[in-house]
Structure formats: structure tokens, C-alpha cells
Amino acid sequence: MKENDAVGLSSLIFNIVHGSTVDGWGVRTTVFLKGCPLRCLWCCNPEGQKKYAELKYTADDCNGCGNCVPACPKKAISMTPGRDAKALIDRELCDNCMICADSCYVGALASFSKQYTVNELFSEIERDQGYFGEDGGVTVGGGEATLYPDFTLALIEKCRKAYIHTALDTCGYVTTETGMKCLEEADLVLYDVKGLDPDTHVRGTGVSNELILKNLRYRDSLGKEIIIRLPLIPGYTDSRENIAREAELISGLKSVKRVDIIPFHKYAEIKYRQLGWPLPYVFGEDFPEAREKSVLEVFLKAGINAQIGG
């Protein structure tokens, strides 16, 4: 790809963390691209699912001024009655034009994301290079970065030229040729495995795991580093049988350097509210710590380098 092309490419980014210690080796700058082909019921970054800008509404911050009501061209906003009036957004009518955000002076209405070109994003990453040390670098995640294959590939190549270690944090559901190229090119891939039972996988994520597992084996065959991430979701991925099968699968892979077991957590609740989405029913559950440990044991016994948390 020519340098000039990369300049023009842009993508929606919903977060950048300078100095992450959990997204791969070393100290990393992690960028989150907006848009994902999966719809996991337990998604902890729901604002990363849709590929377009979305309105973030923080009801606690709303002061009830009502400025947004006339500002909305779609008439999607009304005020709740009473003294503690709050804006009420009809998400059916809202087309995420963000005009209301300009009228909201308390920051209760805002966009979840910002557009970046490859060059803009690269300059955010490049600044941190001194802090990466020997093994750190950039982690491109989301959402799902390979939904923007040209952008992500251009970013990976640009970083590589600058000797910045690249990691791709992926769900593995990669359907495009350029997307596969990203999977090949990244120095490290953080690869999510969300259960091996095909039916349960469809129920939990909305897609089949066939392509995901195929792509995993392909990346593995390249001999380039992989960290497997296993979310532990009650009722979906935490059965003894599934864990045993995952351990067996991973034992047969040659490029997996570590397995990170990610116990289910509820930190995303506020984001569901800000999106105006109902809370997924799995949020009612808690994951007992003792179970985490026993899952970890399974992997350690199989001789796999595993840990709890990223």
C-alpha cells in the first residue's frame, strides 16, 4: 500500500489508552476501533459493536435544561415530567447525527467515538515509543479491527516501519482477504476463543465459531505468537466440558504463548445505559473466584502457560 493511500483512510476510534499493562507484552498503547461482526451477550465494550457513531447519553449528568429537545431534527428527544426532568431519547427515531450533543452544555449527550486517519492515529502511538521498551508496542483492538482491513493493515505496516511492535486483538471472525493479511502481519495476535460448542457459540455471539477456529489454526500455522483469551461466561463458556475441550485444542497449537482467562465482569453496565440498551440477562450473574482458580488449574495441568486476567 502506498503512503498516500494510508493518509486518506480513516476509522472511528472509541478509546485510546496510553500505557496499558494488560493488552499483550510490555507497556502498550491500545486503540479501540468501533464496529464488530459479533454480538456477544456479555460484551464489555458494547459501544464498540456498531460501525457508526453512536450517541452516548449519561442521564446522571443531565441537568434537565431541555436545550436538546428543539435541537434534535428527528424530534427524538423529550423531557421526563416533574421537577427532576431528564432527557428521554427515542432510540428508534435517533439517527445519531450528534446535533443534540452540541446543544448539551453539561456533557450528558456526546458521541462515543472520534474519527482518526491512519497518520493521526500513528502520531498518537509514536509519541509513546520510549515507554514501550523492548517488548511493548501498539495493540489494535475494538470492536474488531479487521472490520477496517485497509486501515488496520496500513497502521500495522506504518508501525512496523517505525520498529513498533504490533498486536492485533481479534475475535477471529475475519472474512476479507486484507483482514486475513492483518492476521498474518501482526507481530502478536490476542485471539478470543468464546467456546467450542458450535450451537452455544451462535447463541452467545450471534455467529458460528467455524471460521474463527479455522482462522486460529491458520494463524497458528504461521508460527507467529498468539495469546489466547478465554472469557469465562456463566452458562456459555464455563462448562467443565468446554474448558476441557479448549485445553485440548490449545495443547495442539504450536504458537500459543499464553492463555489469559478473563472472568466475566459487570464494568460495562454504565455503557449499556449510555447506549439506551437493555442490560443483557447474563449481567445478573456473578462469577465465583473459586471457579476461576479451578479453570486455571485445568490449563496449568495441561502444561499450558495460563493466567487469570490480561
Next chain:
Amino acid sequence: MSNNYKERIGRLRNHMVTKPSVSVIRGKAWTDSYKETEGREPFFRQALALKKTLETVPVLLDDDELLAGRITEFWRGSMLLPEINIQFLETEMDDIAVRPRCTFEPIPGDRQKVVWEMLDYWRDKNLHMMWQNKLPAYMLEHEYSGLIGGATFCDNGHYLTHVSADYPKLLRVGLDGIRKEIEDEIAKLDLRVPEDFEKLQFLNAALISNRAAADFSLRYSKLASEQAEQTNDPVRKEELLELSRICAKVPMRPANTFYEAIQSIVTAWTVINIEGQGNGLCFGRVDQYLYPYYKKEKAAGTLTDDFAVALIAMLYIKTNGVVNVYNRFTSNIFTGWPQTMNVNVGGIDKNGRDAVNELSYLFVEADMDVRLTQNDIVVRVETKTPSSFVIRCIEVAKALRGKVKFMSDNTILQQLMHDGYKLDDARDYVITGCSTVNVPGRSLDDPGALLNMPLLLEMALNDGKRRRDGAQLGPHTGDARTFKSYDDIMEAFRIQCETLFRIAVPMRSSDRFMYGKYRPVLFHSCLFTGPIQKGRDMWDDGSRYGRLSFSPSGVPNVGDSLAAIKKVVFEDGALTMNGLIDALEANFEGHEKALKLLSDAPKYGNDIDYVDYIVDDVLMMCVDIITPMMCAGKAKATVSPAALSANVSLGLDVSALPDGRKAFLPLAEGGVSPYQGRNVSGPVATYRSVAKLDHVKLTNGSIFNMRFSPKDLDSVQKIKKFEQMLRMFLEEGGFFVQYNIVDTETLRAAQKNPEQYKDLLVRVATYSAYFVELGEDLQEDIINRLAQEVS
């Protein structure tokens, strides 16, 4: 620590977790002596007062103690220094037991009577009064104006004795060697020369102080041998006899063992405190000057690490016995009694070689069982410093919830060279107090005034008036509504700053002058290079180097504010000057749009050059105005951004700011820490913003606090990554960083049940304090900051 002394250390440290009491013994003895020396010159009066006091204060040894030397009769107590200023007790005698911060046990009636006798004697002759009488009215009105916080003349102490005596020399030659030096100097005098005649007065008085300190040590030697006779415990008897032998030997003669060396320092330190107590008395580079004793004895098999650590722990515990009773105003600035008695470890030696040794580790480890507030650990980090050492210090910082300061040798050496220090001296630097750079035995680098920078900006936008009450505190710099450019604002701001700084610098400098001329500290002076040769008190141009630093507070708020004005008003044109001033006057009520525009402007702490450079511009403006000025005792004026715990109290004077901060809320804490909750881009972005400032020109240091959750340090890998980021920051131009590692749940629980959390340490400003002693507003400030950063 697997230590045979663990239980004793535990008992001793627990004595310190208590509300402090006020002791009147030192103050009374000092007063009695002054009554007997009317008409004599200050050198003699001070020396005689020290002598009388050291003869009078009780000598006490607890069964668990291995080190001798108490400051007061209480485990944790404050002396009174009425010759400096305790006159606030005339109105606050009872208040100190009930006020919101820094409360003491009530002073009982019989002791109150003694205090009143002191108050009566000193009313018209305490140093504060003498100082006030010398100052012109335009300076004096700033004593409590709110613009110069902490610039006020200190209560009850030598303000900030942020220095490190030449302990290595004391260990080498002893007080006897120093006495010989004084006698040799006297022998050289030619009394036909007027200066020599004055020198003689200093040197004669120095001899009195020197002798008094030796006699004080002998009192402890006697006490230990008496207790040895009385005890039935053969082990304790042995210990007491050894302690008695040591106190008869040091600090008078050179130390030969590790135990002797530590006791020698403790005795000298105790005398220094009694003579002229102040914050920040530093033990220097303990891992360097004690190492030869340690090494020799380890090789000979006469010292175990267990015993060495026990002595270090007991030294740490001892420092916690000293607090200083301040008036209510000052207790808001130095909340939590920050005595900051630092030890310094690590760094490089005078040949530029890595100086970390086994003792460096022991001094860090020893605090694991102490966990009190006053003894601070300063870790010098140079490129050559081994990672294993830095990582161990991070682990200890985590365990102690942050109580370790990490310093950049690279930056500090540049600072010292910039200020004209010799390379060998520079490499021997220590950090005293919060963040002051000093050279042990050779420099008197002291912090001066806090400068309320956001208030100065407010005045620049309000024709020199404080918005809160309309008081005309500064010159008329025009109606900000008519300002046409960013330069107009900067010029008005510069004029406000320059006008105040020209008052603040001589005001604080005059304070240093007063100590040097009227309350000389002869014992302490003789532990520095210079005073004996010059025949002058250390504070009166006695030492080799001297600096007095001025601390702009709240500069991150000013930088954020100026960036917001520059962008929103003058670049985007989204707000007029009229609109801005209206919004500020209304504290943003009804001006939500303006608030939003201003809040959305770039904020310091996110690695955004636009605003980070403005923060630096403001600091460099302070440097340009302040550093050409000279202070008393030939001290250089320098700039060191800091706010201590005054970010809350200074904020009470400041109305709404253009950065979106509403009226009377706290200002940015630390000195260069981003405003609470505004650094939202990850730790690397925060480090980079701070490292971008020109720390080389902020030569007496700056304060930068970061908060982490214990989760950020819960694995070996994360600790390694933490170390990598820390080192990059220190190598990239950072000066100093320290961490607060606590979670909000713990703090909330401590607020609800203070009794159960009496020993919960938190970082306040640059020192540690007990959370439950902080007062509600400061507690809330800490919890809010933490909550924002974790979410």
C-alpha cells in the same frame, strides 16, 4: 521481615499511632535561660538556652528501645519554641484540641499555666514579632492575604529546616573532632580585626553547644547503666550496658560499629531538634555513609541483618515522635504534621558509579514493619540503577500504599549544575522534606512561599481584584472585557505575578535573615561546612550553597485556563471576553454553554503539546521573574512548583476559573500533577505531559503525584511494566514521582469507622499522613480524585 525484633518493633510503632500531646519542658527551660541572659548577644543566649534545656529535658528509655534520644516526654509530642512564635496559643490554646485538622490532646491546666508564663515573657520579643516590626506594611498585609500561602512566618519552629547535616563527618571525627576544629579556628583569630572579634563570639558559643550535646549523651549513658542495674532480665541488662557504653562514646568520638554509628546520628538529630526544630530534617544518604560500618561488621560476623534492620526500624519509629504544633491557619497548609524525615537510598556515588548496596535494600525493607508517616524513603534512580532494586522499591511502595519517592538523578544533576554546584557535590545530593534538592553538609536549600497562581490569574482577569470579596490585592491591569488578544491576558497576568513576587521573595527572605541573625543554631551549624570557618550561623551565609525556592501552586489550573481562553476565545471565536467574564462572575450559573466550551478545551496531563507547553510557559515566566532575585544569606531564589495540602485551602480564595473549575473547589494538588480527574488518557500520557516541563530550570524540585489502584500492580509482569514506565519518565526529563496506592472502598470505610483505620496511611501532597486525621474536606478531595481515576 523475619526478625527476632519484630514484636518489639511492633510495640514501639504502635506507641506512635496516637494523638500527639504538647510538651512545655523545652519551652520553659529555653525561656528561663533567656531570662538569665538578658543583654547578651544571640550566639551566647542561644547556646546557653540549649545547654539549660539539654540539662532539663527528661531522658527516657523504654524497655523495648535500643536507641536513646527523646524529644519530649511523650511518645508522640510537640515541643514549644516560644522564642520563635507560639503566641497563637493566646487565642488557640483550647482550639488545638478541637479544630478540624492536626488536633492535639488538650493541654491540661497546670501545663497551660506554664504556657501562659512563656506567652507573657515572649509577647513583645518573639522572633515573629521582631520580624513583623521590621516589615513595611505593604508586605505585612500579605501575611494572611491568601496569595502567599505558607509564606507566613512560621509558628513554633525553624520554619522548614529542610537540610541534611554532615553526618558522615560526625561519624568520622565525632563532636570532639568538631570541637578541635572550633578551637583551632579560635587560635587563628586576630582580635585586632573586627570581623574576627565577632567570629570569636560565634565560636565560643559553639563550644558551649558542643559540650552541652556531649553532656546530654552522657545523661543517657547514665540512665542506661542505672536501668541495667535494676533489671532482672539478663538479656536486657546486656543491651542496656552496651547502650550505656555507646552513649558514653558517641557522638563525642568517632563511631566504630554500625550500632554506634546509628546511635551517634540519633543523638545529634535529637539535639538538632531541641535546638531549633523544623520540618524536613534529613538523615542524608544513609546507605552510603553507614555502609563501611555495615560491611566491616558483616565480614567480621559481628552484625546480623536482623539487628541492622531492627536498628533502622527503631530509627524510623523515633522520627515519628516529633510533631510540631502550628496555628490553625498553618495546619491547613501542613496538614498531617509532615515532618518528612527522609532517608535517601540508591543513585550514584561521587565517581558516577552505581551506589546501590545491601544497605539500600535494608533501609527500604525496614519500613515494612514500621508503616508510619514521618519517615520518608527517597529512592534515587539513575540509568545505571539496577532494575531489581527499583522493582523492590515499587513492591514496598505498593505494600506501604505509596510511601516512597522516586527521583531522577539525570534531571537533578542538570539542575544542580545549572545552579552552579560542583559535580562532586551534585552527585551527592539528597531530597529533604517534600521535594527539596540539597547537598548534605554543604547546602541550605529551603522551600519558601506557596504562591496562589490561580488567584493571580483571577486578578489579571478582574483588574487586580479578588472576585470573592472585591479586595484590590494587585495592581490595576485593566478591564479584561476589553482585552483584545491572548497576549493582553498574558501581559496582565505577568504584571500581577511580578508585583506579588517582588513582595513575596523579600518577605520570605527576610524570615531567613531573622533566623540567621537572631536565633542562630550553633550546634546544627557546626555540622555544616562553612560556619566554623566563617564564624557565622548556617542561615547567615554560613554554608557553601544556599537556595530559597518559591512554589507556584495550582499552575496546572492556570495552564488549563489559559489554553481554554486561547482556544475558545481567541482561536475559535466561540466565546467573547465579555461572555467569559460574565460566566466567571456567575460561577457558570446560567452559562452552561461557556462552561462546556471551556471544559472541552485541551487539558494538561493528556500529552497534548498545546496545553502542556502553556503550563510550562507559566512556570518559565515564574522562573524569569524570580530567579534573578537574591535572598538573605546569599541564597539564590528558585522556583519549585508545589501546593502541599494547601490546594484545598488556597482554593477557598479562588472563584470560578476559565478551565471550568467552579468557585472555591480545591486547586490542582501536588505542584505539577494534572488537575484531579483530567488526565484521562492513560499513565504514559500523564508521564509525558509532566516530563515535558522544563524541570532543569525548576531547580528546587516539583511535586508530582500519581494514583494507582492496587490492581495495577497485582502481578510480576505488571510491576515490571510499572518500573519500565517509571524509569522512562525519570529518564525523559521527569524530576520526581510518588504514588498513592489505595482504593476508594477502603477510604470510605475509614471515614465511617475512623477508629479502625487509625493507621491508614495516605499520600497528601508529598508526605504521608494518617487518613483519619486529615479533616473531612481533604478526605473528600482524596476520595474524589481516586474515584475519577479508577473509573
